[in-house]
Amino acid sequence: MALNYIWIAFFLIGFSVAICKAIFLGQSDLLSNMLSGLFDSAKTGFEISLGLTGIMSLWLGVMKIGERAGVINVFARSVAPLFRTLFKGIPKGDPAYGSVMMNLSANMLGLDNAATPLGLKAMNELQELNPQKDTASDAQIMFLVLNTAGITLIPTSVIAIRQTIAMQQHVANFNAADIFLPTLIATFIAFLSGIIIVSIYQRINIFKWPVLIFVSGFCGLIALLHFTLSRLPADRVNTIIGAIGSGVILFIIILFITAGALKKQNVYDNFIEGAKDGFNVAIRIIPYLVAMLAAISVFRTSGCMDYIVNGIGHLVAMCGLNTEFVPTLPIAFMKPLSGSGARGLMVDVMKTYGVGSFQGKLAAIIQGSTETTFYVLAVYFGSVQIKNIRHALVCGLIADFMGLLGAILVGYAFFK
Numbered sequence: 001m002a003l004n005y006i007w008i009a010f011f012l013i014g015f016s017v018a019i020c021k022a023i024f025l026g027q028s029d030l031l032s033n034m035l036s037g038l039f040d041s042a043k044t045g046f047e048i049s050l051g052l053t054g055i056m057s058l059w060l061g062v063m064k065i066g067e068r069a070g071v072i073n074v075f076a077r078s079v080a081p082l083f084r085t086l087f088k089g090i091p092k093g094d095p096a097y098g099s100v101m102m103n104l105s106a107n108m109l110g111l112d113n114a115a116t117p118l119g120l121k122a123m124n125e126l127q128e129l130n131p132q133k134d135t136a137s138d139a140q141i142m143f144l145v146l147n148t149a150g151i152t153l154i155p156t157s158v159i160a161i162r163q164t165i166a167m168q169q170h171v172a173n174f175n176a177a178d179i180f181l182p183t184l185i186a187t188f189i190a191f192l193s194g195i196i197i198v199s200i201y202q203r204i205n206i207f208k209w210p211v212l213i214f215v216s217g218f219c220g221l222i223a224l225l226h227f228t229l230s231r232l233p234a235d236r237v238n239t240i241i242g243a244i245g246s247g248v249i250l251f252i253i254i255l256f257i258t259a260g261a262l263k264k265q266n267v268y269d270n271f272i273e274g275a276k277d278g279f280n281v282a283i284r285i286i287p288y289l290v291a292m293l294a295a296i297s298v299f300r301t302s303g304c305m306d307y308i309v310n311g312i313g314h315l316v317a318m319c320g321l322n323t324e325f326v327p328t329l330p331i332a333f334m335k336p337l338s339g340s341g342a343r344g345l346m347v348d349v350m351k352t353y354g355v356g357s358f359q360g361k362l363a364a365i366i367q368g369s370t371e372t373t374f375y376v377l378a379v380y381f382g383s384v385q386i387k388n389i390r391h392a393l394v395c396g397l398i399a400d401f402m403g404l405l406g407a408i409l410v411g412y413a414f415f416k
Helices: 002-024 029-069 071-086 096-108 112-128 138-148 156-168 180-202 209-229 234-262 267-301 304-318 326-334 339-353 358-369 373-383 392-415
Strands: none
Touching: 002 029, 002 267, 002 304, 029 071, 029 096, 029 112, 029 234, 029 267, 071 096, 071 209, 071 234, 096 112, 096 138, 112 138, 112 267, 112 373, 138 180, 138 373, 138 392, 156 339, 156 358, 180 209, 180 358, 180 392, 234 267, 267 304, 267 373, 304 326, 326 339, 326 358, 326 392, 339 358, 358 392, 373 392
16 A cells, blocks of 8 residues: 555655646646656656566576576575575475575676566565465565665676766776775665564564574675775776676576586476566566656656755755765665666766766765665566555665665765
8 A cells, every 4th residue: 555655646746746836937848748758657667668578588488497407496495594584484495595596696796687587586486475465475575675675796787887987087097896895885784774674574583593694794705805806906896897797697597507408308498488477577567667657757857856855955954964965865766766767867976076076986886775666666566466565665665765874874984
């Protein structure tokens, strides 16, 4: 129901503001722009879903090979101690563990296109275990929140954009990867916050060895990465980061195919069987995606987002705090609603203030450490026909807020 109220509010608030502007401020073209944006958002929702068909078919086919070859079960057993603590209602050894781990790993490497079909695969497997098909289960909520607050080890796309803008601005000796460690820390804060808030709602005891080992191990990984990559030249860091992301994905594909071949399975037929589901999934998510993008478009075109940001800026200034982070807030507010919209705002900040400025760096950290919560809610729950999302939205937004707060604090710590 919460998503229903938010969807209605986006339309009513946005339309009311536009009417007031048209009558009292003479902005008569605003309503035309709003209608154009509404139609464009519907088209965009369809194009996004259609564009996902190919990558969904590819990854669902690869996942089917891994499932038949038993590799997914191996992955599931490797993360079972941790996931048995966090995910309620999943039987021991269930293949859903492996699918969840694959999705979180793709998010960790900043591979958005690869993460979405893997996430949809995991959500479908969790739905099979769900006794109430129209209501989100505890396991589905935990998965969705960890997905939206997922750790980003390598913000691949953000680094690529920064490097491109630096070349346009003729910035010499620019290290586009200098935000990887701050982004990693900020996403870890969001990820840990997501675990804690969902555990409170679901009364999960997270003070157990699997969780404590994971947290301490990840902290050690952060320290190791910082020690290793900080000693390398900027161009070398960029090359290594790109190679890690691409290499891991290609390794997984080859591993699945090899395992299937060694077990003398018909790997090609298994791939085709899994890939057939890609089109069906893409068709199912179209109405949910169109609905959410349309509401976001009305709210954004009306200028309501600008009012929120400017108001926060005034409050921060009244408290006597540093306001240099305020220009980056539109990215934080837009990211839960639209990933492409937030990316456009990030580029705008970098071009306005400079890619090497504090605002430019903080914009990159926020973009890399927050997630499209409403998009994920609409697409993932929509793909399995979930209507009652329970506490998923609240937990996801809290994790987003903690990720934003962490990004700002880490940005100040590293670059001010």
